[in-house]
Amino acid sequence: MSIMKIHGGRPLHGEVTIGGAKNSVVALIPAAVLSDNPVKLDMVPDILDVHNLMLILQSMNVSSYFTDGVLQIDPTEIKTGRLPSKAIKKLRASYYFMGALLGKFHRAVVSFPGGDNIGPRPIDQHIRAFEALGAHVTENGDTVYIDATEEGLTGAPIFFEMVSVGATINAMLAATLAKGVTTIHNVAQEPEIVDIATFLNEMGANITGAGTDVIRIEGVSHLRSTKTHTVIPDRIEAGTYLSLAAAVGDGVLIKNVVPDHLRPFLAKLQEMGVQLTVVDNTVYVKKRGTLKGVNVTTAPFPHFATDWQQPLTPLLLTANSESVITDTIYPKRQKHITQLQKLGAKISVNDRNQIIVHPTQELHGAEVSAGEIRAGAALMIAGLMAQGETVIKKSDNILRGYDNIERKLMDLHADVELINQLD
Numbered sequence: 128m129s130i131m132k133i134h135g136g137r138p139l140h141g142e143v144t145i146g147g148a149k150n151s152v153v154a155l156i157p158a159a160v161l162s163d164n165p166v167k168l169d170m171v172p173d174i175l176d177v178h179n180l181m182l183i184l185q186s187m188n189v190s191s192y193f194t195d196g197v198l199q200i201d202p203t204e205i206k207t208g209r210l211p212s213k214a215i216k217k218l219r220a221s222y223y224f225m226g227a228l229l230g231k232f233h234r235a236v237v238s239f240p241g242g243d244n245i246g247p248r249p250i251d252q253h254i255r256a257f258e259a260l261g262a263h264v265t266e267n268g269d270t271v272y273i274d275a276t277e278e279g280l281t282g283a284p285i286f287f288e289m290v291s292v293g294a295t296i297n298a299m300l301a302a303t304l305a306k307g308v309t310t311i312h313n314v315a316q317e318p319e320i321v322d323i324a325t326f327l328n329e330m331g332a333n334i335t336g337a338g339t340d341v342i343r344i345e346g347v348s349h350l351r352s353t354k355t356h357t358v359i360p361d362r363i364e365a366g367t368y369l370s371l372a373a374a375v376g377d378g379v380l381i382k383n384v385v386p387d388h389l390r391p392f393l394a395k396l397q398e399m400g401v402q403l404t405v406v407d408n409t410v411y412v413k414k415r416g417t418l419k420g421v422n423v424t425t426a427p428f429p430h431f432a433t434d435w436q437q438p439l440t441p442l443l444l445t446a447n448s449e450s451v452i453t454d455t456i457y458p459k460r461q462k463h464i465t466q467l468q469k470l471g472a473k474i475s476v477n478d479r480n481q482i483i484v485h486p487t488q489e490l491h492g493a494e495v496s497a498g499e500i501r502a503g504a505a506l507m508i509a510g511l512m513a514q515g516e517t518v519i520k521k522s523d524n525i526l527r528g529y530d531n532i533e534r535k536l537m538d539l540h541a542d543v544e545l546i547n548q549l550d
């Protein structure tokens with residue numbers, strides 16, 4: 128586990144370039160096994176989740192090579208079998224191998240995934256989709272057995288009971304090579320869903336409607352990669368740097384963003400009084416002035432993402448009035464609260480699970496622990512705001528999803544050091 132040491136309290140300035148989206152690439156990598164030939168992905172972030180997915184690929188005899196943001200995956204010699212549960216447990220997205228292997232081999236045996244502990248994260252809607260396509264699903268202890276080897280997969284209507292990013296992607300992966308037409312209703316509309324559909328279509332899939340609430344898939348017999356796929360920019364990483372720039376910046380230019388994907392986040396910053404200039408795929412955040420508190424409610428895209436609420440929290444502390452955060456996706460996603468309190472944050476949770484952020488004049492350094500990826504991001508920003516030294520334990524959780532974080536922060540003139548410790 129790594130630890131991150133920050134000497135905070137100094138203004139940051141300069142430029143930062145956002146990497147490819149974690150929540151896209153973690154599905155694109157499993158999706159690559161559906162291809163009959165090698166696949167190349169560009170703008171791949173250098174994050175732990177990618178390295179763990181490469182280990183899972185290796186266990187399937189799928190070689191992969193990652194250098195300078197380009198990930199090459201060769202699934203031509205793929206072998207099926209039980210996947211390594213240690214690597215599977217390191218991240219949530221390992222469950223995309225369920226849909227991908229089911230699509231390719233009509234069979235998948237995968238342990239329940241890991242990922243951040245942000246409240247109950249059931250996969251009943253994923254299983255419902257696999258069953259609708261004709262698979263027989265059984266669970267034994269920690270393992271899910273998904274089997275359609277007798278009759279194969281047949282396109283069917285699928286109706287989700289709630290909007291789920293994971294279930295939408297898994298259903299797309301399973302249905303792409305199924306016989307006939309699948310229509311998936313009440314799907315998630317996140318930009319990452321569109322990115323996965325684009326990637327599959329580039330390989331010959333026939334998917335329409337990604338980005339709306341109904342996706343239609345006409346099954347095809349095989350997929351073949353013909354071009355390098357460029358991963359979309361990470362809107363959550365962008366939100367994290369926007370918050371950081373608004374909280375401790377003295378002029379920060381954030382490059383490689385899609386402003387449309389950031390709309391709810393930019394709107395909240397503007398409501399607070401943060402001065403922003405959006406030009407093409409960049410956002411410039413001016414030196415901070417007086418900010419006011421705001422109310423934030425998370426909901427599926429195109430609304431304010433659950434993954435943004437924690438990185439925004441330290442900025443809310445600097446406002447001159449109270450803010451209230453309501454997370455409707457993961458109402459108990461509050462691992463950052465007790466840790467921020469250690470840094471002096473005046474912050475509390477009410478009996479309706481709402482986070483109340485009170486104006487806080489100054490934070491001071493302390494030893495804290497990153498309970499999950501976005502809680503880690505919140506602590507990182509708070510550490511940069513705080514006077515003195517902050518030590519963030521369990522920083523591997525930050526490295527799960529933040530590309531080249533030490534270098535990017537140092538380029539903004541932060542005093543930060545990542546120290547790798549043996550587990």
Ligand SMILES: CC(=O)N[C@H]1[C@@H](OP(=O)(O)OP(=O)(O)OC[C@H]2O[C@@H](n3ccc(=O)[nH]c3=O)[C@H](O)[C@@H]2O)O[C@H](CO)[C@@H](O)[C@@H]1O
Nearest residue numbers: 247248249250251252253289290291292293294427434456
């Ligand atoms: C819609 C939404 O905002 N999704 C977020 C969610 O995706 P993630 O993929 O984790 O969660 P889903 O989008 O799948 O689930 C959304 C909600 O539906 C529930 N659910 C989901 C699947 C299922 O089979 N059964 C079920 O009950 C979940 O518990 C959750 O309350 O967290 C990710 C990590 O923080 C974010 O990147 C996603 O943007």
Ligand SMILES: C=C(OP(=O)(O)O)C(=O)O
Nearest residue numbers: 219220242243434500501
């Ligand atoms: C919670 C997150 O990731 P995961 O779903 O991979 O645990 C996240 O990206 O904020």
